[in-house]
Every structure is written in structure tokens, then in C-alpha cells.
Amino acid sequence: MPNSPVLNHHISSQFNEDLQDVNTKFMTMGGLVEQQVANAIHALLDTDANLAVDVQFKDNAVNQLEREIDEALTLILARRHPAAIDLRMVIAMSKANTDLERIGDEAAKIARIAQSLCEDGESPRGYMETRHIGNQVRVMIHDALDAFARLDAEQALRVMMADADIDREYQSATRTLMTYMIEDPRHIARVINVMWVLRSLERIGDHARNISEQVIYMVKGLDVRHTSFEEVEKHIQK
């Protein structure tokens, strides 16, 4: 069924426009989610209850964007029948969209805990660890989205590697917090709340890693989930 070149051109330019629109929306969502994570961490560390409430409220906007992006992607699949890298881009965006929404969920969870810790008064135990891991995780999200925007598989691989660091730091911070609890059981409830925050940050790192895996899939056509760094590196340099 060969189409006329004119029709092909028409389909292709309309397709590009559709894909550009959803890509813009995806990047808007990425920026919003980045901000949500930053604000959730600030709300906790600076005991800013208003900011904590604001983050929880804005989670609705994240959810709304998730729906709109998925709807736009479905329309592209139904009408434009993308192939090759275009199809991979649609699939990657659909998967990464879910990860962004989950990062938004974790930010809202951190904000909820921040709000309740504000009410209880300060709890400096574990805040240094939270600040440290929080900064690393924010950089990961930013770099993963940047790799997505620039189709940069090598940067995506670096984000995947950063996730391994975060997992180690998370393990070590958890052990430290456990020691605090054993030393001073009066603060158990508060320290556990900080543990939940660290857990959320570690999850956010996982999601940023997932997004990076989708970048490599999109650019290279390779499914690198559950693959060692060495193997991924070999494939990328091919």
C-alpha cells in the first residue's frame, strides 16, 4: 500500500507536531515533578508547613498531566502508527510518564511527613542524611530528564550508576537511624518518620533510574532493565 509522497509528508509533519506537543508536556511534567521533590525536601528540613501543604496540593496537577500525556500518546498510536525510533519514543514516554507520576507521589508522601513533623517540632536526627541523599536524588532526576530531552544514552548510563551509590548511602543512613532509636527510644516515632522519608528518596532514585533505562531503549533500541552496567556500557559504545 504505497502512499503518495505528499500524503506521506502530510502524515509525517502532523505526526511530528503531535509528538512535539506531547514531548513538551512531558518536559513540563518533568520540571514540575523536580520542583515538587525539591520543595518537599525543603519543607522537611526548614520545617515549612505551608510549603508542605502546597506540595500535597500540587500533586493533583502532576496526576492531571499524567493522564493528559497518556491520552496524547494513545491518540498518536491510534492515528499515526509510529515506527522505529518514533514508536520507541512513544513507548519510552509512556513508561517514563508512570515513573514521573510515582516520583510525584513520593514527593507528596515526604511533604505529608514534613507537615506532621512540623507539628511535632523539629527532629534534627537524620536530617543531615536526608539533605545529602535528597541532593543526590534531585541531581539524578534532573540528569535523567536532561538525557531524555537530548537523547543522550551515555548520560542515562551515568544516572543508572548514580542509583547504585544512592542505594549504598540509603543502607548506611538506615543503620545510623537504627542506632539513634536504640540509644534513645523516646524519639522512635519521629526517627521512623525520617526513615520513611529516606525510603521515599531511595524510591525516587529508582524511578530516575527507570527513566534513564527508557532513554537508552529509545535511543539504542535496547532493553537494559535488569542488566549489569558493564553490559550496558558495551552495548552503548557499539
Next chain:
Amino acid sequence: MPNSPVLNHHISSQFNEDLQDVNTKFMTMGGLVEQQVANAIHALLDTDANLAVDVQFKDNAVNQLEREIDEALTLILARRHPAAIDLRMVIAMSKANTDLERIGDEAAKIARIAQSLCEDGESPRGYMETRHIGNQVRVMIHDALDAFARLDAEQALRVMMADADIDREYQSATRTLMTYMIEDPRHIARVINVMWVLRSLERIGDHARNISEQVIYMVKGLDVRHTSFEEVEKHIQK
């Protein structure tokens, strides 16, 4: 570009075969993941270290199925250009596939904790809660997959509602465990491990809920994420 009926028929029957194949694989994966969750809980409650090791090992098989299913779905999109409910089925399966893999991850995490608790000797604190929530979560996974297989939107809604129960029970179990820790700080490390298990179970409930939301999307064409039960109910009965 009207195709000949023969070609249409050919495309359609080949399409059905492809979709049937990936559907079978999806159900195999669902069955395996169900078993992984059941075994992880058994390993913990019956302090069965061998079973705990087995669950962690079998997570590879879950990961492998995830990749195969996504690959098959991408081929269907590239070659068959599904429309309407067929397209929704492909999209729903792609999303639900991710959720099944994450359930598998949580089962492996529970198994890892089970293994380390086996080495430390028994820790009956919180086991009753684990058994109880574990059973509820297993039923949720089963019912969500069953709703998927039978395209049953009403059952899917019931699974979504069950998730709200689990969230409540999880909150209450967490409070109980916190009390144990405050009463007897010597067992903090062990009780925290049980808390991680409950957290994993709660997440598994979330994933079963996500799968159910995809069932409703597939059958009714409605995106019911972030929607109240009342609204979903209204839409389903239309």
C-alpha cells in the same frame, strides 16, 4: 486505502494470534508473581530460609518475562497497528506488566528480609499482622488478574476498593509495631524489618490496584486513575 477483505482477514487473524500469545505470557507472569508473593510470605512466617532463597532466585524469571512481554507488545504495535479495544489492551498490558514486575521485586525484598530474620531466629512480633495483610494482598492480586483475564470492570472496581482497606490496616499495624519498639527497644532492628515487610505488602496492594485501573481502562476506555470510587462506579454502570 481500503484493504481487500482477504488481507483484512489475514491481518486480523494474525493479530489475534499475536495478541493471544502475549496474553498467555502475561497470565503466566501473573501466576508466577502470585506464587512469588505467597512463597515470600510463607518463607517469613514459617522461617523457611530455603524458600526465601528460592524466591530471590526466581525473580530473574519474572524479569525475563517482563522483557519478553514488552518486546511482543512493541512488535504488535509496529506491525499490526491495533485500534480501539485492541489498542487499549496492548497499552493496559504494557502498564500492568510493569506493575507485575514491581510486585515481583517486592516479593524478592520480603524474601531477603525473611532470609535475614531466619538467621536471627524467630521474631513473632508483627507476624499476625503480616499474615493478615499478606492474605488480603494475595487475594487482591488474584482478583485483579482474574478481572484482567475476564475483562470484568466491576470486579476490578472491587479490587480498587479492597486497596483502601489494606491502607487502613497497614496504618494500624504500623502503629502497633511502633508500640512494640517503644516497649522493648532491644527488638527494634527486628521489628523494623517486619515494618519493611508490611510496607512491601502495602505497595503490592497499590500495584494490584493499578492493574485493576488498567482493566477498567481496557474494558470501558476510561482512565480512572486518581478518581473517587463513587465516580468510577457511576462510569462503569453507564
